[in-house]
Amino acid sequence: MKAGGDIMAWADPFFPDPSIPESVKKVLHEAVDQGFASHYSMPIGDLLLRKTLAAYITKRTGLTIDPSRNIIITPGSDSGLLFSMMPFINEGDEVLVPDPSYPSNFLNGKLLGAKTVPVPLFEEDNYQFRIEEFEKRLSPKTKMVLFCHPNNPTTTVFRRKSIEDLCEFVKKHDLILVSDQAFQDHIYDGIEFVHPAVLPGMWERTLTVCSISKGIGLSGFRIGYIYANDVIMDVLYGAAVNVLGASSTLSTIGAIAAIEDTEHLQQNYIKLEKRRRLAYEILHDIPGVRMKMSESGILSWLNISKLGSSEEVVSRLMSEAKILVNQGNPYGEQGKGYIRIVTGCFWDDEAAVERFKRIRSVLLDMAQERNLVN
CATH class of the missing domain: 3.90.1150.10 (Aspartate Aminotransferase, domain 1)
Structure with missing residues (x-):
């Protein structure tokens, strides 16, 4: 300070x-010595990084992830969250966001001309969902639910019932779910972590946003990623060069080594x-x-x-x-x-x-x- x-x-x-980690330092030094890191990566992300992440996601979720159809690299998860919302949110729409939540999740809808509608979570429930609170705030303008899983700031891991109830609510009302999973890598006490995208009927309406900042501990590398089905991803791929540009090539090389360093x-x-x-x-x-x-x-x-x-x-x-x-x-x-x-x-x-x-x-x-x- x-x-x-x-x-x-x-x-x-x-x-x-x-x-x-030393494994990352080694490849970064080699990349600088070879000189290739001065050049652009693809706007949707380097293919080797997408392949590495696809294998990582498949291992964690059981989903079959095509690195050329289901994943895109972003300059951190903050930009990934806003980018995930852009294809679906128009002026006047409404986005349901559990409260408490990451401050940007309240702001992003407003940046897109929408209204953010907070949905209270309660300490006495260990901040699990009360679906009736979502139902109370539903309107014809509601288009999306955006939530942190695990929750930032409470660290709550939403239990299976909470996730299943939320996904049923999303499907019932034909909404899109954006799952901010920046803190997913370290879950304690053997608590089950349920990925919303794997539940029945959710793959086609879920965008999962992750990063290497928290669990892997490389915040300054600014590497995040989104995975979703190919229909959604086609739209994101088409806008990548205009909105995202391209992630750092040097950070990309380091990220591959870090993800592989289990x-x-x-x-x-x-x-x-x-x-x-x-x-x-x-x-x-x-x-x-x-x-x-x-x-x-x-x-x-x-x-x-x-x-x-x-x-x-x-x-x-x-x-x-x-x-x-x-x-x-x-x-x-x-x-x-x-x-x-x-x-x-x-x-x-x-x-x-x-x-x-x-x-x-x-x-x-x-x-x-x-x-x-x-």
Whole structure:
């Protein structure tokens, strides 16, 4: 931060520490030495990367993915999400977005001239879907459901019933589903991860948006991807050069090596799984704070409403702990009274623990001021 301190508000694994695996460094150096990386990739993405991802997706989902018909590379998942919506959304349409959710998911529909309609999720349900809340907000203008799976910011993994209920709702009302799966790579405690696109009747109406930023930990490479059926993909392919341009050729080469390095992905899993436990152990028992252990990814979501507003708590953490975390408010109406901490920051566990303890100290002071400490 410009004022000095640490950033734990940026969903960038191990930030700000170096974290490129040796397998990736090796191919990047070779690519620079050979000089080919100065040239464009195809606007829809390098074929070898699409083949590598197709195999990766097939292994995870069981879907048969044709690298030349079902997948497109994007400069990160942010652009992928907006690009996924563009063929379907016109001015005046409505997009249902669970709340809380990634802030861009509330904004993207508005950028396309549509109305975003938040659908509340509730802490007491572990943020699983109440389909009646979707039904209440359905209108003749509803065209799409856009959701994060696992959820950002809550880390919730939507259980099979939630996903099946949502997909039945989508099919019943002839909608499109965009599934933002940026955090899919690390699911903890043996929780089943259900891919919406594999469920009956969903392949033809689902766009799945993923990236190498979170699980693989290469946020700065700016490589995302979308997979969908060939009818949808034909439209995306046709617009790729105008909207996406082309992903970085050098990043593409690195991404192929990273995806093939399954040992690196497993090492990240072990490290991040330990990290979410450390965060929970240090923060969960603060008076006035409610916190569940993260179900996925690199985040922790804390209910701090008894200590003050999100703005107040974040301000105190900045001024006293010298740590920037996220206010819950940008994540939707249901985010008020919460903070999001990127617990996957820093490479060294002890460096992370030291920051967690600084956060704990400030929150304990706030609890003391409100007579919440016995």
